[in-house]
Amino acid sequence: MFKFLIVVAVVSVKDVHTLDIIGSVCIPESTNSPGLCKLLTQCKEIRDELVLTHKLPQTCGFEGTQPIVCCPKPRQPECREYASNTRQKQECGHKIVKRIADGKLAGRTEFPHMALLAYHTQDSKQGKWLCGGSLISEQYILTGGNCLFGEPKFVMLGVTNLNDTSHRQEIKVANRVAHPEYNKGNPYNDIGLLKHEKPVEINSFVRPACLYTNFDIPVTETIATGWGSTVYFRDNTNEDLLKVTEDIVDYQSCNDSYKTLRGIGKGIINDMHICTGGAGREKGTCRGDAGGPIQIYHNNDPTLCMYDIVGVISFGIRCDGPSVNTRLFYYIKWIEDVVWPENI
Template identity: 30%
Template structure:
């Protein structure tokens, strides 16, 4: 009734013929295509009415006028990811109150960036505190209920983790059940990190993934509740460009190396390589890649010859490059599908290309 009362105040308005609800129309003022509907169903019409403006009418209905409601512009693929990336970059700065006895009563801002050096000059060391706040360790349960971490992932929103589809379920440990954030060492609790851990509520494989093939090896984990963002836990940006301009990238994960190092979060510089060169190094890929390495969905990267410790790394982990547009942010370009073979720099890692699946990711995470 309130809406209809408002409509009566601005009833003298442009009428687009005698169109009925559901017909298409053209909004003259906004120069957009539209659909005829009741005023209470159209956000633009409600805003006009609240400001005593005249909505464009399609016709005068029996009980209510029918308005021409402009169709919102559809977001291009990647727009949502770019907007979220800009929001996440703001989390690098922490605002805090000054002490009561301080001369200034203003709030201060502190830079919490954990990247200590040029991201592409990394030589395979342990990760710094707050350097990779998007890293996720994916946990399972063994036969006696103990947690084991067999895969990695990347935090991309407050409730979703991006990982490899073959990590959703393992033959030995069953379904993925836990996601741990903000940790540096899966065994050491005195490493300066402040980990958070959440249960997995839903496991969503890409609809085109068919095991045992590794094509479309991508999945989302939905968490039981929203993650608490802080200096140690923050989402990564998603790469939307088909062409990756950088020749090098950063691979990170737990389990890179031998012995006691297997629980440490580490990162290495890798070199991107062409699909043709990658295919030559995999003489028999019929089981995992029946049609070979497919450039549209995948790409390859390899470590330097002196980095043969790049092995046994958790699948599902990120391959990332420095984001040139947002301060202290990485962009996720690939998800580890098949890691480097232990002790060999000859066989490269195979990564699922994130940009190819951006439409599916955005529709699932930010519907």
């Protein structure tokens, strides 16, 4: 599993190379989700806990006599705040079900974080819809690194049918940020971010999703959504947003399916990838779905119809799986550094 720097608190003071420690990712024992190594003076949460419990904090090291603590404060805004501002309990638009049949139409407000990316092509001035994405803040779209190299020009949100103009928001792309270790055509670090020119209007049809910050996923199925083709050899985009439930495929089985495929010499990496679908499934993610989310229900309050994004659709051999998705957990710190730098 992905290795984090965690040092148990000690009484004696030991000098360390603090430049390598401060700002690095750690796992607070209290939350079991990514935190940051910070000076104690910079972590209000730990200072407050010390006052209440007098318990030695979990440390990453020391700067002189100052402890560097594993600070659990989440840097991404609480996604539930977006739901509370949209009267979502009254306007969910769908009934929560535990399993979705393959290839069903998505409800009108079922996936309000879904975005579609438009590209200008030589034979069309109107743009071509080629990739999906997920709204994760009022001004950022999470997508695949492979979706950025065609230079998407604008994003569309608020619709499930491409011909629907009600509640539709189209916003010009201002900046494209691929992961610094992503190389075009390479299946590793296939993740990117789009910043649009202005914040979206938050409502029941357009609302950011939550980011899932744990490695372990507490369910055996995920939900994939996209406007991609339903036939592998076709490049066209579906007019309607579709949803499909996919099994999480165990790492070894997925790796065996791809070990002979050229271009992935390192194989499937469990820290970086999540595999879903599986051979024999009639439906799965396909062409045009890349960059879109795989997600699970936000269990804290299912009546809010929120979703936690656990991965980004990356690539596959066929449309009936298994599909390979970029595991979000591995990239949380990078995403937060780009999207919420003011909270560092």
